[in-house]
Amino acid sequence: MKKQRQNILIGQSGGPTAVINQSLWGLVSTLHGERAVRHLLGARRGVEGLLAGDLVDLRATGRRRWKAVAATPGAALGSVRKKPDAAECAQLLERLDELEVRHFVYIGGNDSAETASIIGGLARAQGRELSVWHVPKTIDNDLRVTDHCPGYGSAARFVACAFLGDEEDNRSLGGVKINVLMGRDAGWLTAASVLARTRKDSAPHLVYAPERVFDVAAFLGDVDAVVKRIGRCVVAVSEGVRDASGAPIGATGEKDSHGNLQLSGSGHLGDFLASAVKSRLGIKRVRADTFGYLQRSFAGCVSTVDAEEAFAAGAFAAKAMLKGREVGGSVVLEREARKRYRSRCRLVEVSKLAKATRPLDERFLAKGPDIARSFVDWAMPLVGDLPQVETLELERWSPRPRARGRGRARAGLC
Amino acid sequence: MKKQRQNILIGQSGGPTAVINQSLWGLVSTLHGERAVRHLLGARRGVEGLLAGDLVDLRATGRRRWKAVAATPGAALGSVRKKPDAAECAQLLERLDELEVRHFVYIGGNDSAETASIIGGLARAQGRELSVWHVPKTIDNDLRVTDHCPGYGSAARFVACAFLGDEEDNRSLGGVKINVLMGRDAGWLTAASVLARTRKDSAPHLVYAPERVFDVAAFLGDVDAVVKRIGRCVVAVSEGVRDASGAPIGATGEKDSHGNLQLSGSGHLGDFLASAVKSRLGIKRVRADTFGYLQRSFAGCVSTVDAEEAFAAGAFAAKAMLKGREVGGSVVLEREARKRYRSRCRLVEVSKLAKATRPLDERFLAKGPDIARSFVDWAMPLVGDLPQVETLELERWSPRPRARGRGRARAGLC
Incomplete structure (x- = not known):
């Protein structure tokens, strides 16, 4: 990249995260002042903007504003x-060619990696000089190869903070609370609920990842047992749980008032499970919350490590471009084997992260409806220090005869 | 309160808030070291614990732990x-008498004020020496007399942060997003959504408080108009909206899979409205989130002013007890008439806050489905500084001929 000034084009794709703009800023801040870069362009709405010629000059805004954009959830480019x-991939390649783009960067999940991989393959086959880069993002953490994915830490932090508070709410008023979490095919976010456990018997008491078959009868038995043991129960359940036949829970024959069957972006699963607990276990106070899009967009709940790693992943791709030794690739995070958490970036072939996703590691699934303790050690560094919660664990006080005696003895000591 | 050492008993009641423990700590920290106070007791689960004799000694835990408890959402006493x-009120009075309680403090909403008021009335009628105090809390902000209520500022902060992020999410992917907010009879929390507006056309684009009749056809017309104007739409709607006949929206004849009709703690309203937008406006990407219990319990989203005022309200009641000039009362907040926001506490009769609730002030309701601008000035000090969000508002870039010309001109200036 030393002789000729080159054009670079960046797009964002898929569901946004709280830190996807950090990756964008990681790229832009590294490339912004480089004379070797002729045009530093952004495509609005990813490949859609590239096809439509809806492009922006990423240098046309200042550092200060960029830093604020980086700290903002959502995809700034659309x-x-x-x-x-x-x-369409062939068309996209044509567009990149017309724009004389030397480096195409796609920030996204496994679908985006697939798009990038197809375009890269076409370019190679046609002998065109185009490097394709993929900077991963997803709140689901379901990308292969990488130890974990930028975007996950902040979403996991939201889930942990929600359960920290929900535990206190449930302790206050009792009953059963069911929280439905994102991650249709991977239990990483559902697992993050256990990061909120601060003491014995604190929430979540039951955790249902989509990697395990979900049986409604077994679920009711689990809830019943917890309620009998501690008088209340908080449940974490993935929106993607399915029965033994692979059918979504609560979906068989049940449709909403307009005849649609919808699970994501709806309260259906939570309402179905709450109804089941109420009617079949006869528990009166049962509530369900579907955390929904708050998990990926809530302002002011960002993991510092996640933000730094998202930035680093973008900057790493940019530096690799400038060095010119690599022909493109996907940036993955590797966890360094040391006591204090640290990660580093490296490049792998984009195709390695494309298409297939990665479920929650088998080692993190406990035997029953729970997550293994080892997950906490693995995930906590990605999420950062959580708000402190504390309870009053006081013994029952009774006026006489003992309490009065004690009171006097204590007064005497003063 | 100078001659005889007296017993004080405190209970928490109703839906918890993020700062209800601050009020408890405000009371305890003021009374903890007072020799005039013989027993400083807490009743677990409010009047339920008082009836059952489930009491704790509030001095049996240290200052450090207390401070952490104060910063924890949920009701620490249950x-x-x-x-x-x-x-039962007569029974409660008997129990207080047996325990030789001189001051009974109830931290809660209008129902709790009513209970406190009845007990106080009974005590007076029977000539018993009991002062009854009420320290207000509610996320709904629907208590009378007080300018605003401890607990509201933090819940409003949660709502504002959620909309700040949701705006960016909606800008990223487009479509219609419907957010259902707590406050069945009062639109204060729904109104808080507008605190997230940072620029022209930022979310929420439509706001439906329960103080106004909700008409599904009008709602669909409103959404259609916004989508036609800016290509997307974010809606804030109270869980309590009703049609002209007073019936909850989406409830007429529509029940869940178990035949129950439930609006709160369920995703029903959001799902109903999303279905209507999809099927009747033919918009593809429509999502609904019901914020649910996260609004009152999320850990790490507390307004500093709210926390301080909740503490101050508790401390104020405690100081009034120690002074011994008042016979009890409800602590209300008054906003001082000065440029920089400041509030002060004063006492009113408990009965004044009992029973009836206070809807969103008429002056804060705009003509259409919106909230008046004056609400922002009123509410912002209670919520505190919000996370900064920023967008890339860049003009479309095109390769030639103008952009190249411009590029050269700029290069020449360097």
């Missing part, structure tokens, strides 16, 4: 859920 | 939704 087919 | 009848 995002898209489009998975272009082969013909 | 709470209760019980509204005792006349016979």
Whole structure:
């Protein structure tokens, strides 16, 4: 990249995260002042903007504003859920060629990696000089190869803070509380609920990841047992749980008032499970919350490590471009084997993160409806220090005869 | 309170808030070291614990732990939704008498004020020496007399942070997003959504408080108009909206899979409205989130002013007890008429806050589905500084001929 000034084009794709703009700023801050970079462009709404020619000059805004954008959740360039087919990928390559783009960077999940991988493959086959880069993001943490994914730490932090508070709410008024969490095919976010456990018997008391078959009868038995033991119960359940036949829970034959069957972005699963607990276990106070999009967008709940790593992943890709030794790749995070948590970036082939996703590691699944203790050690550094919670664990006081005696003895000591 | 050492008993009641323990600590920290106080007792689960003799010694824990408890959401003493009848109130008075309680303090909403008021009335009628105090709390902000209520500022902060992030999420991917907010009869929390507006056309674009009749057809027209104007729409709607006949929206004849009709603690309203937008406006990407219990319990989202005022309200009641000039009362907050926000506490008769609630002030309701600008000035000090969000508002870039010309001109200036 030393002789000729080159054009670089960046897009964001898929569901936004709290730190996806950090990755964008990691790229832009590294490339902004480089004379070797002729045009530093952004495509609005990912490949959609590239196809439509909806582009922006990423140098046309100042450092101060950029820093504020980086700290803002959501995709600043706009995002898209489009998975272009082969013909569209060929078109995209044409567009990149017309724009004389030397480096195409796609910030996104496994679908975005697939798009990037197809475009990269086409370019190679046609002998075009185009490097394709992929900077991973997802709150679901379901990307392969990488130890974990930028975006996950902040979403996991939201989940942990929600359960920390919900535990106190449930302790206050009792009953059963069911919280439905994002991650249709991977239990990483559902698992993050256990980061909120601060003492014996604190929430969540039951955790249902989508990697295990969900049986409604077994679930009711589990809830019943917890309520009998501690008088209340807080449940974490993935929106993607399925029965032995692979059917979504509560979906069989049950549709909403308009005849639609919808699980994500709806309160259906939570309402179904709450109804079941009420009617079949006869428990009166049962509530369900579906955390929904708050998990990925809530302002002011960002993990510092997550933000730093998202920035670092973008900056790493940018530096690799400037060095010119690599022909592109996906940036993955590696955890260094040391006592204090530290990660480093490295490059792998984009195709390695494309298509297939990564479920919650088997080692993190406990036998029953729970998450293994080892997950906490693994996940806590990504989430950062959590707000402190404390309870009054006082013994029952009774006026006489003992309490009065004690009171006097204590007074005497003063 | 100078001659005889007296017993004080405190209870918490109703739905917890993020700062209800600050009020408890405000009371305890003021009374803890007072020799005039013989026993400083807490009743677990409010009047339920008082009836059952489930009491704790509030001095049996140290200052450091207390401070951590104060910063923890939820009711540390446990709470209760019980509204005792006349016979039970008489029983409660008996219990207080047996325990030789001189001051009974109830931290809660309008129902708790009613209980306290009844017990106080009974005591006076029977000539018993009992002062009854009420320290207000509610996330709904629906208590009369007080300018605003401890607990509201933090819940409003949660709502504002959620909309700040949700705006960016909606800008990223487009479509219609419907957020259902707590406050069945009062639109204070729903109104807090507008605190997230940072620029023209930022969310929420439509706000439906329960103080106004909700018409589904009008709602669909409103959404359609916003989508046509800016290509997307974020809606804030109270869980308590009703049609002209007073029936809850989406409830007429529609029940869940178990035949129950439930609005609060369920995703029903959001799902109903999302379905309507999808099917009747033909918009593809429509999502609904019901913020639910996160609004009152989320750990790490506390307004500093709210926490301070909750503490101050408790401390104020305690000081009034120690002075011994008042016969009890409800602590209300008054806003001082000065440029920089400041509030002070004063006492009113408990009965004044009992029973009836206070809807969102008429002056804060805009004509259409919106909140008046004056609400922002009123509410912002209670919520505190919000996380900063920033967007890239860049003009479309095109490769030639103008952009190149501009590029050269700029290069020449360097």
